[in-house]
Amino acid sequence: xxxxxxxxxxxxxxxxxxxxxxxxxxxxxxxxxxxxxxxxxxxxxxxxxxxxxxxxxxxxxxxxxxxxxxxxxxxxxxxxxxxxxxxxxxxxxxxxxxxxxxxxxxxxxxxxxxxxxxxxxxxxxxxxxxxxxxxxxxxxxxxxxxxxxxxxxxxxxxxxxxxxxxxxxxxxxxxxxxxxxxxxxxxxxxxxxxxxxxxxxxxxxxxxxxxxxxxxxxxxxxxxxxxxxxxxxxxxxxxxxxxxxxxxxxxxxxxxxxxxxx
Amino acid sequence: xxxxxxxxxxxxxxxxxxxxxxxxxxxxxxxxxxxxxxxxxxxxxxxxxxxxxxxxxxxxxxxxxxxxxxxxxxxxxxxxxxxxxxxxxxxxxxxxxxxxxxxxxxxxxxxxxxxxxxxxxxxxxxxxxxxxxxxxxxxxxxxxxxxxxxxxxxxxxxxxxxxxxxxxxxxxxxxxxxxxxxxxxxxxxxxxxxxxxxxxxxxxxxxxxxxxxxxxxxxxxxxxxxxxxxxxxxxxxxxxxxxxxxxxxxxxxxxxxxxxxxxxxxxxxxxxxxxxxxxxxxxxxxxxxxxxxxxxxxxxxxxxxxxxxxxxxxxxxxxxxxxxxxxxxxxxxxxxxxxxxxxxxxxxxxxxxxxxxxxxxxxxxxxxxxxxxxxxxxxxxxx
Numbered sequence: 111x112x113x114x115x116x117x118x119x120x121x122x123x124x125x126x127x128x129x130x131x132x133x134x135x136x137x138x139x140x141x142x143x144x145x146x147x148x149x150x151x152x153x154x155x156x157x158x159x160x161x162x163x164x165x166x167x168x169x170x171x172x173x174x175x176x177x178x179x180x181x182x183x184x185x186x187x188x189x190x191x192x193x194x195x196x197x198x199x200x201x202x203x204x205x206x207x208x209x210x211x212x213x214x215x216x217x218x219x220x221x222x223x224x225x226x227x228x229x230x231x232x233x234x235x236x237x238x239x240x241x242x243x244x245x246x247x248x249x250x251x252x253x254x255x256x257x258x259x260x261x262x263x264x265x266x267x268x269x270x271x272x273x274x275x276x277x278x279x280x281x282x283x284x285x286x287x288x289x290x291x292x293x294x295x296x297x298x299x300x301x302x303x304x305x306x307x308x309x310x311x312x313x314x315x316x317x318x319x320x321x322x323x324x325x326x327x328x329x330x331x332x333x334x335x336x337x338x339x340x341x342x343x344x345x346x347x348x349x350x351x352x353x354x355x356x357x358x359x360x361x362x363x364x365x366x367x368x369x370x371x372x
Numbered sequence: 373x374x375x376x377x378x379x380x381x382x383x384x385x386x387x388x389x390x391x392x393x394x395x396x397x398x399x400x401x402x403x404x405x406x407x408x409x410x411x412x413x414x415x416x417x418x419x420x421x422x423x424x425x426x427x428x429x430x431x432x433x434x435x436x437x438x439x440x441x442x443x444x445x446x447x448x449x450x451x452x453x454x455x456x457x458x459x460x461x462x463x464x465x466x467x468x469x470x471x472x473x474x475x476x477x478x479x480x481x482x483x484x485x486x487x488x489x490x491x492x493x494x495x496x497x498x499x500x501x502x503x504x505x506x507x508x509x510x511x512x513x514x515x516x517x518x519x520x521x522x523x524x525x526x527x528x529x530x531x532x533x534x535x536x537x538x539x540x541x542x543x544x545x546x547x548x549x550x551x552x553x554x555x556x557x558x559x560x561x562x563x564x565x566x567x568x569x570x571x572x573x574x575x576x577x578x579x580x581x582x583x584x585x586x587x588x589x590x591x592x593x594x595x596x597x598x599x600x601x602x603x604x605x606x607x608x609x610x611x612x613x614x615x616x617x618x619x620x621x622x623x624x625x626x627x628x629x630x631x632x633x634x635x636x637x638x639x640x641x642x643x644x645x646x647x648x649x650x651x652x653x654x655x656x657x658x659x660x661x662x663x664x665x666x667x668x669x670x671x672x673x674x675x676x677x678x679x680x681x682x683x684x685x686x687x688x689x690x691x692x693x694x695x696x697x698x699x700x701x702x703x704x705x706x707x708x709x710x711x712x713x714x715x716x717x718x719x720x721x722x723x724x725x726x727x728x729x730x731x732x733x734x735x736x737x738x739x740x741x742x743x744x745x746x747x748x749x750x751x752x753x754x755x
Binding site for chain 1: 649728
C-alpha cells in the first residue's frame, strides 16, 4: 500500500524481564530496516533510540515477562495505549528462564545472591504477558526468528493473519529433508512436541530440539518422555529440558511435575 | 512379462557408472540413494561413487540404523527417510506472483519456471507404485496439477527390484513388490555372488531402450537371469511385516468406533512425520505472503498433514481436534476410503510411516488389532 496514502502505523517496542535478544532480532533485520522505517513510524523503541513519542500505538511488540509490581502496572498501561499487542519470545509468552523462580523460594535466592536483598523489589513469580492483559498474537522462540518477526509486522501492515504455523518442528525437519535425529541417531529431541518456527535449526545440525519455541498446539508429552529416557535422559535431564526457556508453558510444566513424581 | 520375453542385458559396476554419465549427458539431474547424516537419503548423484555401496539398514518401528555390508551391494537397503515425492511434489512450490504497478493495478503472473528434468535411480517397486498412485491423485481427475505434471512428464525412472526387504516392509501384502511393476524406463536387479557384482537390466520404454543401447552392457546370461529372479522371489518370503488377510477397505469401514483408536491416540504424537515420509500422502495448503511495501505478493503451496490441528480448521475450530480423530482419518483414508476416491489403496507397504514414527506406531499392527477387535465382535461400525 503506498505509504503516502495514509498515516504510517505507529510501532512501539517494549521490554520487561528479558535479555533483549528478541528486540535485537528486530535490529538484526538489516536488509529490511529501511523499508520498515518507511512503512512504520517507530515511535517507541529504546533499544534503538532514546527519542520516544507518546501513544497511542498501532502495534506494540512486547518482550519479557512480568516479574515486578511495576511491570504489572506498566503492561496494563501499554495494553491501554496499543491497538494490537504482540508478545515476542519465550519470556513474554511463557515466562522465560526466569520462570524457574516459580519453582523456588525467591527470598532465599535474594539472600544468597545480593548483598542487600532489601534493595530488590520483585514478585515471587515470572509470568507471561497473557496472564495480565489480553494478547492479540504470541510469537514464539528464544530468541524469536527474524523471518517470523518480519512476517508478523508485514501481515499487520497488510491487514492479514500472519503465516505462523503452530504444528511440530517435525514438519520443518521433514520438509527440509533433515534426517530424524531420534529415529536415525537415538538423540533425545523435543521436536515432536515443540512449536515450529525456527526452521528446525538444531536437528539440521545433528542435535536434538530443546523446545525453545515452547509447546506446539497438539502435544503428547506422556508419549514422548519415555523416548527421552530411552535415549539417555534421566529425570533431572527431562525436568531441565522442559524447564528451561518455557518453564511456565502449561504443557511443559505439567510434564515436568509428572516427571518429578516418578 | 518374464525376463525371457523382453530384451535383457547385464551391466557391471562400470556399466552403472556409465548409466549415470549417459543420463547426465542427456541433460538430466540424476537423483538416487546416497549416505548422509547417518541415513541413506535421496540426493543428486554426480557419479556412481555417490551410491551407498556396502551399506545396508537395520529397521524397526521408530528405529533406523545404517549397517555396513560385506557384499558391497549398492541397493541392499529399503526405504529411507524421503520418497520421490520430494522431487515430483516438492515441499514448497510458488504458484503465482503479483506486482502492483505504478498505476496501482495488480499484475498477476503464474509461476512459469521450467521444471527440472530428473532421472531417478533406484526407485523401489513399492515407490514405483507410489508414483503411479500420485499420478492418479494429481493428474488423473478433473483437475491436473501443473507443477506435478511438468516434473513427472520429464522424469526418467530407473527401478531397482528389491532383494533385501527391511523388517518394516510389507509390499507383498499391498501387492506392490518386491518385483517391479509397470511404469519404469529401465529396471535393474542387483546380483552379488561368486560370478561377480552385476545388474540385470531390462527396458520398459523407448527412451529406456535408447539409453540402454548407449551402455557397455552384455547379453544376459541364463545364470544371472536365474539368480536375479531367485533373489526377488526370496525377498517376497522375507517381508518383516504383513497386513491381516482381510479386505482392508471393509475393515476400516467396519471399525470406526473400535476402542483401538483410543489406544493408538494415547501413543500418537500428532507430529506429522508419517504423512511427510509417506510416498503417497499428497495434501497441501497455500499461504499468501506479502513484502513490507505491500506491492509484491506471492502464493506458495506447501505440504500439509491431516495430523496438523489447523488442517481441518473451520470458523468454529478444528473439525478433527483430537489425535484419535486425526490418526483415524489418516489410517482409514490410506487403507479404506482411498479406494472410493482413487480406485486403489493409498498404501504401498514401504514401511516408512512405521520407521519414521518417533514412537514407532505400526500401521500393520494397528490393522491387526482392529481386525482382532472386529472379529471378536467388540466393535460395531457406523455406516
